[in-house]
Amino acid sequence: MSSSQIRGRPRRATAHIRVRVAHAVLGALVGVGWLVLPVMTVGARHPVPVASAGAVASAASPRPAGASTADLVLPLVAGVAAVALAGYGCVRRVRRARTRTTPGTVATRPPVAAPPDIERQARTALRLADDCVRTSREELSFVRERFGEQRTEPFTHAVRAAETELSAAFAIWRRYEEGVPGEAGARRQALVGVTGRCAEAGRRLDAQAEALDRLRGLTTDAEGMRAALGVAEERFRELAARTMAAQRTLAELRERYAPSATGSVTGYVEQAKDRLVFAGARLNEARQASDVGETRRAAWQLRAGEGAVARTGVLVGGVERLADQLREAAGLLPAALTGAEPEVAAARRTTPGPGGPHARPAPADGLRAAVRGETGRTPPTSDGPPARTAHADGVLAAVREELTGGRYDPLDALRRITRAVERLTGVRSGVLDTAALLVARGSVAGAEEFVGAHRGAVGTEARARLAEAVRELGAGNAGRADVVAGEARRLADRDVRAHGTEGDATGLAGAVLGGILLAEDTDGGPPPAFGGPRTRSRLHG
Template sequence: MTSSLFRGRPRRATAHIRVRVAHAVLGILVGAAWLVLPVMTVDARDPVPVAPVGAVASAAAPQQDGTSTADLVLPLIAGVAAVALAGYGWLRRTRRTRTRTTPGIVSTRPPVPTPADSERQARAALRLADDCVRTSREELSFVRERFGEQRTEPFTHALRAAETELSAAFAIWRRYEEGVPEEAGARRQALAGVTGRCAEAGRRLDAEAEALDRLRGLTADEEGLRAALEVAEERFRELAARTMAAQRTLAALRERYAPSATGSVTGYVEQAKDRLVFAGARLNEARQAADVGETRRAAWQLRAGEGAVAQTGVLVGGVERLAAQVREAAGLVPAALTGAEAELATVRRPALKPGEPETRPAPADRGTPADRRTPPTPGEPDARPAHVDGVLAAVREELTGGPYDPLDALRRITRAVERLTGTRSGVLDAAALLVARSSVAGAEEFVGVHRGAVGTEARARLAEAARELGAGNTGWADVVAGEARRLADRDVRAHGSEGDAAGLAGAVLGGILLGEDPDGGPPPAFGGPRTRSRLHT
């Protein structure tokens, strides 16, 4: 059986080794021959006539000395020559290895990436997979509107599978950020799991991209292209009317409530108008290209227009959602105040009878470091009821003092009670759920329409907020969603302004165009990393 070391050695390297060994053996043989030569000539007969004894004695000494010196010098020269030949061969091989263009086989194992490299790969994979899922969801909404639920079921199934994989990847990444696991090898495996989950999400979408293209027929069927244009143009006209209504709705909210009540949708109406301008230009270009038979260019323009229309719907829907939630919160504030007062009265029950065990609900186990409270030391007064009293008094004053923020009022009431009792029930639980839903939805909308600039940290926090909301941890979901929104806003500010919305800057910032080329690049399509940019012109 051949050793693995020799199997991994190149043939040329083996040939060089043989040459060096041959040079060394040759040098040794030459040296040995010179050493043996004097011994072989000791008994040789001298043909010169015998001289007198005195003459022989006088001439023998110098002749013997000359023969001894030659016998030592010549083998030494041969050995040095052999070493020089071997060194020369080694230098030639080293120089050839450094300068040759074809790589040699150094090792059968790939290099192990450093932890920093693995983290960068995981971050990039998360962001790319999240973009693919969002884009696929947007395009599928147009396909479903035309073909119905039944014919689009395979694509819906693939999208849900990709969403599941992506959610699991974000969960692993979040635990990794928190330091779990701690062992270095396990942390490398966690990063590999993140990258693998993202790759699987992309693979699920890539597998259905070709089938979706066949169903839509944008480049192969002129009739299919025109039908898709009609769907996009119909939604465009609907959103144009809704944008005007959203502008009036937002103005009414600003007149009635505090500025913070509408802060999460500041600029949404203006951005929606910009997206409409971009969408209108792209849809018109698509119609003109379809009229002259340039189906591929028409498909490019159509997908760009669809992306802008979808984001217009997100922006307008955000204003409509917030208006409905603010009105609902305003109706819940009085009931929440009453429920908080009842909880406070329960905590301030009469003193316990002698021998009766004291039971106190545990404080909330989730929240920001500032939210976590240490139970009072025995014998010292509990300051938490006084804190709740202060919060409730401030909210009552806001109700009678002018414009206020209903969602923020509910947030402060529910957090104060949760710090005091560790639990909520009834109207307080409903209020906390409303606040968390509003916070998570606002962060989701902002990330979706600015995904060209939003990084992995904000997306990971948003995914965590969605998981916590689904698990019923409304207080923590509200906290994490707020962090996601702040991180996303920081990324957008670092990226810069949108510039001319009818041009490329706003489209690249929103992820409507991929930004791969100077002209903005292709619009992303349904699919994973391998197929999402297939609409190159």
């Protein structure tokens, strides 16, 4: 019996068992005593006190010859009975222990799911709920484009409510990953809470799925199908032009900036082209199926085409967003350098030691050592104020050299400046705060685009980090949001590589990677639709 089972035994039950054992032992001792007493007195001349001579003595009758044997029978029977009762009580206790349902035993209780099982359920629920919210939001954009804001308000409200529940679930999960709460029972309850929040998000979407289908009329109204095809095809033609422009924009960015500046969108244009090819084929199939009255197949093809169009928009939008932010960062960089210099100078005046008022800035030929936090003479032995001041001096000097040395990465330069100053002073203000916010927005948007475009392979950890980055950005913690968004992107990259489609993200494999098809069948399965776990696969078959 384990220590937890022992601790779980009720005190009343333990005391009751002890009383029964004591009674059994007492009965056995009484029986044995009764047996032994006649044997101890059988050889005595006067086994009982001798009474005085008189009437009593004369009235006593002579003792029978077999009286000594009869005296042994009754005590023997009593002893055997006591032993039998004790044995019977022991058997009953063993039998009751095997069949009882009180908290100290687990023989007849249903097995409780182990924490790893509950954790796997929570992971699955988070990923599924996140996919449902993303898909519902994307399909709703096509519906809103046709019917307007007012008629689609109930569906918009459902998506927002689901997003709120999902955000709360991710927040609970993140605290769970950090070890909060620490008690085993509370951790299980936290995982149950995660699963419950995800289920509520799915329920909100499931409740509106049928109403959205009635509004669209894809399988019941030929006119509704033609109108939906018109919206999707119009967006398809717009994205085809934007994809060509994004290819030219990306080539220009690579000529102007360092390779690291465009590394986050590597392969986006090629993937966007593949998604366009897939979307075009699906939309053509949908129109042909609609013309011959195969409404179910037409709806299937339309939703697959809409999903591919939406992924193309994410990929092309990522290139366009990066181009805008790089231009903004390049324009902001001189002002950020100017704003950082007085902060570092003030810290240098108040810092004793190697970084104090008599310290000289790092020489130009020692930029790498300065960026690592070294003073040019001896490396600091701790992360104290002198080391941080020297590090900030080195960062500013290195950025100035990059500005005059050719291609550079404006966003990364702003990131290094703002982090160095915040590490030195603990705060940011003015232009540095604007720079930090620009960097954080770029990091969060980049991670969001990557996860959205590769959702078929991205796991729970990356999605949870992304949700945390969004929360930190909304709370104004730009530095923290930037760091967590970077973690989300690295985790998502790892998941995509592990998925095995990094070198073959085209055609059907690309559609599964992007979550355009649910991969439930050998042909890729159905496309997901607006709704939660119960309704999102309703176009199957």
